[in-house]
Amino acid sequence: MVLLLKRLRVWFAVALACGCSVAWAQDYEREARWAKETLATLVAGEAVQIEQKNGHKFLALYTPAAKPLGAVIIAHGRGWGPDFELYGVLRTTLAEAGYSTLSIQLPVLPGTAKIGDYLPMFPDSSERFALAAQWLHAKGFRKVAIVSHSLGATMANQYLITTPDPAVDAWVFISIINGLEDMFRIRIPVLDVYGTLDWQVTRYGGEERRTQILKVAGSEQVVIQGAEHFFERQTDELTRVIASFLGRVLK
DSSP states (O other), X not given: XXXXXXXXXXXXXXXXXXXXXXXXXXXXXXXXHHHHHHXXXXXXXXXXXXXXXXXXXXXXXXXXXXXXXXXXXXXXXXXXXXXXXXXXXXXXXXXXXXXXXXXXXOOOOOTTOOGGGGGGGHHHHHHHHHHHHHHHHHTTOSOEEEEEETHHHHHHHHHHHHOSOOOOSEEEEESOSSOOSOGXXXXXXXXXXXXXXXXXXXXXXXXXXXXHHTTSTTOEEEEETTOOTTOTTOHHHHHHHHHHHHHHHOO
């Protein structure tokens, strides 16, 4: 496992440094199918389209809180969509807890792509985070946070360490994949959440992550007993943990 993590980190660094051609092209057709399926079953919230500099428009789901305390960008895991299972729950329960949410579609690859194949997609995901933050600020929100899961958390990490002014005030990473990169570059409070039954790639390095994040004022780590990677049957507890953190840091 240690060797795998080192290889992935080296691969990402080399890919960014040399501008290597990517092995996989973004699967816009799959992304469009996700959007169609999401819109067909959408009950809560409002669908919006946000345009990137290349002209591509990605789907985001805006769910306003009745009396918002702030706003949250929700980022899904590998290959999923903004309303899939855990993400659909979080975008609505956090809105009920007082935080308007914007759940965004991140880049997707074909279903056979592995985690490492997504590394060249990180510049695109960073652009989507930046555009989502701009969209929420344009809505009038003064305080914005990111709540991200799995590979979406790894993408959020890259956005935060490569963007001089990420325009967000706090970051929640849930069941992060491949640990943290350049935590010293992150100056906002962070919350690291994972479960005792989480994937090994997430549980590995938990103590190291805790040591890193506690160097940033207001940061904390919460390990939820019995929770798995997608927090089945424990989303209420997960929401309470996130809302408690946001209530403390988004003032």
